[in-house]
Amino acid sequence: MIDGSEVIITLGFGASDVLSQMDDNPVPSLAGISLERSERTTTGINNYNYVVSPLNVERDLEVFQVIYPVQEVGCIC
Numbered sequence: 001m002i003d004g005s006e007v008i009i010t011l012g013f014g015a016s017d018v019l020s021q022m023d024d025n026p027v028p029s030l031a032g033i034s035l036e037r038s039e040r041t042t043t044g045i046n047n048y049n050y051v052v053s054p055l056n057v058e059r060d061l062e063v064f065q066v067i068y069p070v071q072e073v074g075c076i077c
Contacts, residue, residue: 020050 008029010016016031025047032051043050061073 016050019048020045022048 006027008019008025008027009032010019010030011032013033016033019025019029019031020043022029023045025045028047028049030049030051033055064070064073
């Protein structure tokens with residue numbers, strides 16, 4: 001964690017995923033982007049919350065493929 005921080009907010013899939021893997025967070029933490037969809041009302045991780053992303057990567061890539069057919073797509077997260 002970042003020393004001296006009172007709150008941790010992650011932006012991006014990678015950083016949000018790292019935050020979600022922690023068993024316990026010493027300060028309130030918010031994963032700004034998460035692809036997790038769950039029926040649970042709690043994460044079970046102390047001081048952790050997340051925002052469910054409205055992104056549907058699979059659907060978006062299918063639409064992109066119709067507009068601009070490609071064989072390979074690079075992804076930087």
